[in-house]
Amino acid sequence: MIDPNTQRGAGALVLFSGGQDSSVCLAWALARHERVETVGFDYGQRHAVELEARLGVRARLAAEFPAWAARLGEDHVLDISSFGAVAASALTADRAIEMTEKGLPSTFVPGRNLAFFVYAAALADRRGLKALVGGMCETDFSGYPDCRRDTLDAMQSALNLGMAQDFAIATPLMRLTKADTWSLAKGLGGEALVRLIVEESHTCYLGDRTTLRPWGYGCGTCPACELRGRGWEAWVAQGRPALRPEGAP
Numbered sequence: 001m002i003d004p005n006t007q008r009g010a011g012a013l014v015l016f017s018g019g020q021d022s023s024v025c026l027a028w029a030l031a032r033h034e035r036v037e038t039v040g041f042d043y044g045q046r047h048a049v050e051l052e053a054r055l056g057v058r059a060r061l062a063a064e065f066p067a068w069a070a071r072l073g074e075d076h077v078l079d080i081s082s083f084g085a086v087a088a089s090a091l092t093a094d095r096a097i098e099m100t101e102k103g104l105p106s107t108f109v110p111g112r113n114l115a116f117f118v119y120a121a122a123l124a125d126r127r128g129l130k131a132l133v134g135g136m137c138e139t140d141f142s143g144y145p146d147c148r149r150d151t152l153d154a155m156q157s158a159l160n161l162g163m164a165q166d167f168a169i170a171t172p173l174m175r176l177t178k179a180d181t182w183s184l185a186k187g188l189g190g191e192a193l194v195r196l197i198v199e200e201s202h203t204c205y206l207g208d209r210t211t212l213r214p215w216g217y218g219c220g221t222c223p224a225c226e227l228r229g230r231g232w233e234a235w236v237a238q239g240r241p242a243l244r245p246e247g248a249p
């Protein structure tokens with residue numbers, strides 16, 4: 001298997017939604033790759049607020065971390081609204097967020113991460129980037145089968161076989177809890193990065209940007225807010241530790 005750690009010099013493409021997880025992934029990539037581009041997907045989300053948060057996170061990373069500003073390259077937003085139409089769910093239509101009979105939350109969009117990686121890999125091929133970085137996590141994950149490392153190992157093989165490439169799918173958050181993700185942010189960029197992620201990244205399913213809570217903006221009650229809030233509280237209870245990423249300089 002390709003080890004993303006051996007591809008430090010190669011450029012990276014970060015699947016970047018503007019949420020907490022992908023914002024930490026962007027910082028992680030900037031700390032280890034000399035060239036980092038970002039890609040976002042517009043698949044007809046209910047809230048353009050996520051796509052706006054992406055720009056806020058990127059701008060502040062560039063302003064507050066000059067070494068990373070030099071590495072931060074282009075941003076790409078791909079319109080995949082036809083995928084959103086096929087996969088209509090609570091994220092893309094006004095349906096209640098609940099558990100389905102398969103034991104998956106109704107926010108699950110079937111095949112979403114797989115589709116993201118197909119588009120991201122095609123873009124990375126054109127841009128000469130080798131590492132595909134995603135914030136998938138199977139520790140605190142909401143039961144999404146396409147967040148599992150097994151799934152992404154298979155995806156990496158399929159992309160490399162099908163595109164005659166040697167991409168590495170890097171998932172720095174895969175084994176981390178939501179509290180650990182805050183620790184990683186602090187390890188990468190100190191309290192300044194923690195602050196930036198609190199204030200600029202967006203997670204709330206309801207798109208609430210009016211109430212700033214200790215862990216960020218959000219309604220405070222939707223499943224995404226609850227997960228983010230619980231992770232923050234666990235991190236604070238641990239004394240706000242910093243986690244130095246593997247292979248950090």
Ligand code: ZN
Binds near residue numbers: 208218222223
């Ligand atoms: Zn919320």
